[in-house]
Amino acid sequence: MRHFGQVGRVPGDPILGLLDAYRADPNPAKLDLGVGVYKDAEGITPIPQAVKLAEQRLIATELTKSYIGGHGDPLFGEQLLRLVLGEHSPALSEGRAGCTQTPGGTGALRLAGDFIARCLPGRSLWLSDPTWPIHETLFAAARLPVRHYPYVGADNRLDVAGLLATLVEIPPGDVVLLHACCHNPTGFDLSHDDWRQVLEVVRARELLPLFDFAYQGFGDGLEEDAWAVRLFVEALPEVLITSSCSKNFGLYRERTGALIAITADASSLQDVRSQLAALARNLWSTPPSHGAAVVATILADEQLRQLWQQEVAAKRQRIAGLRNGLLEALQPYGLAERFAHIGAQRGMFSYTGLTAAQVRRLRSEDAVYLVESGRANVAGLDAERLDDLARAIARVVS
Numbered sequence: 400m401r402h403f404g405q406v407g408r409v410p411g412d413p414i415l416g417l418l419d420a421y422r423a424d425p426n427p428a429k430l431d432l433g434v435g436v437y438k439d440a441e442g443i444t445p446i447p448q449a450v451k452l453a454e455q456r457l458i459a460t461e462l463t464k465s466y467i468g469g470h471g472d473p474l475f476g477e478q479l480l481r482l483v484l485g486e487h488s489p490a491l492s493e494g495r496a497g498c499t500q501t502p503g504g505t506g507a508l509r510l511a512g513d514f515i516a517r518c519l520p521g522r523s524l525w526l527s528d529p530t531w532p533i534h535e536t537l538f539a540a541a542r543l544p545v546r547h548y549p550y551v552g553a554d555n556r557l558d559v560a561g562l563l564a565t566l567v568e569i570p571p572g573d574v575v576l577l578h579a580c581c582h583n584p585t586g587f588d589l590s591h592d593d594w595r596q597v598l599e600v601v602r603a604r605e606l607l608p609l610f611d612f613a614y615q616g617f618g619d620g621l622e623e624d625a626w627a628v629r630l631f632v633e634a635l636p637e638v639l640i641t642s643s644c645s646k647n648f649g650l651y652r653e654r655t656g657a658l659i660a661i662t663a664d665a666s667s668l669q670d671v672r673s674q675l676a677a678l679a680r681n682l683w684s685t686p687p688s689h690g691a692a693v694v695a696t697i698l699a700d701e702q703l704r705q706l707w708q709q710e711v712a713a714k715r716q717r718i719a720g721l722r723n724g725l726l727e728a729l730q731p732y733g734l735a736e737r738f739a740h741i742g743a744q745r746g747m748f749s750y751t752g753l754t755a756a757q758v759r760r761l762r763s764e765d766a767v768y769l770v771e772s773g774r775a776n777v778a779g780l781d782a783e784r785l786d787d788l789a790r791a792i793a794r795v796v797s
């Protein structure tokens with residue numbers, strides 16, 4: 400008997416397929432705006448200097464490779480809570496905030512999904528339309544019913560009215576996933592005023608907010624990007640937050656992240672944490688250690704922390720410079736206004752507004768690779784060749 404004869408084949412990740420096509424393209428002027436990793440001016444995803452220094456320290460001082468506990472490295476948890484919630488968060492001083500270390504932000508999302516499915520049965524999870532495609536598959540794998548709220552309309556603009564109109568209809572108790580900053584895939588973020596309105600509906604409808612915080616530091620700053628998370632944590636008794644150290648610490652392959660739970664009181668926190676540890680035991684047993692040890696070493700050391708903050712700021716400024724540079728390059732073609740949203744968006748991604756047909760032309764005629772939704776990874780732009788790209792865009796949109 401052939402056991403695997405009946406196993407069908409599923410399509411691969413379309414973004415990774417795009418990367419394969421890019422790699423196979425012999426055109427020396429090719430440009431990869433597809434894959435969602437930060438790149439520097441040389442097109443490299445660098446290891447931050449602060450990470451290198453912390454790793455040297457760890458190699459010299461690490462004593463054991465024995466398992467770390469189910470919630471991970473306590474120093475990492477303590478430091479990450481302060482980074483996300485702020486040094487003076489009342490939830491911290493009241494003992495209502497707990498951190499469970501996970502394999503990346505993806506692990507945190509999966510743990511959150513399993514927690515909701517097991518401990519809050521019957522609740523649906525609401526995702527923005529559009530959202531990071533893995534949200535859809537990951538929560539389906541956790542057997543959560545997934546629904547959607549509008550976020551960006553067909554006119555490629557933020558649809559705050561549509562978002563609020565849907566939120567007020569959501570049944571009490573349901574869970575709403577919110578991108579804390581640097582919305583993936585669109586780059587459109589809510590204003591402070593929009594966030595306050597969302598908070599009021601979430602509070603009035605008794606919804607549970609689940610923040611996906613994967614790009615802290617890539618929008619307006621490490622503190623600034625935490626604004627919405629902190630607003631909700633101060634206003635509501637219960638909040639879930641997934642945090643990823645992949646982008647801001649450049650630790651992608653070290654799988655470093657956390658699920659943060661804010662509960663109504665310290666006793667409830669212990670109940671929730673007992674469930675999270677039990678669920679994690681079935682997923683990955685205990686989390687990987689190295690990345691979290693690096694993060695803890697950096698955040699607990701004043702010098703390393705400052706160096707890291709400077710490195711995050713440099714990445715953020717490079718992305719902002721590329722956004723503005725592309726707009727300037729589009730100016731001579733009379734397109735700066737049409738693409739003004741690229742300057743207003745935040746983080747690595749931009750919903751450019753280019754159609755699938757235009758994206759295909761850019762790829763076949765100019766070897767510029769972006770996702771068919773029109774999402775571009777702004778960090779993949781080449782500052783020296785923005786004029787070439789603007790000329791190509793002008794051609795495909797005319």
Ligand code: PLP
Binds near residue numbers: 505655
């Ligand atoms: N959430 C969003 C919106 C993301 O874009 C990503 C990574 O691309 C993640 C979560 C998870 O990242 P990781 O699992 O690599 O930490």
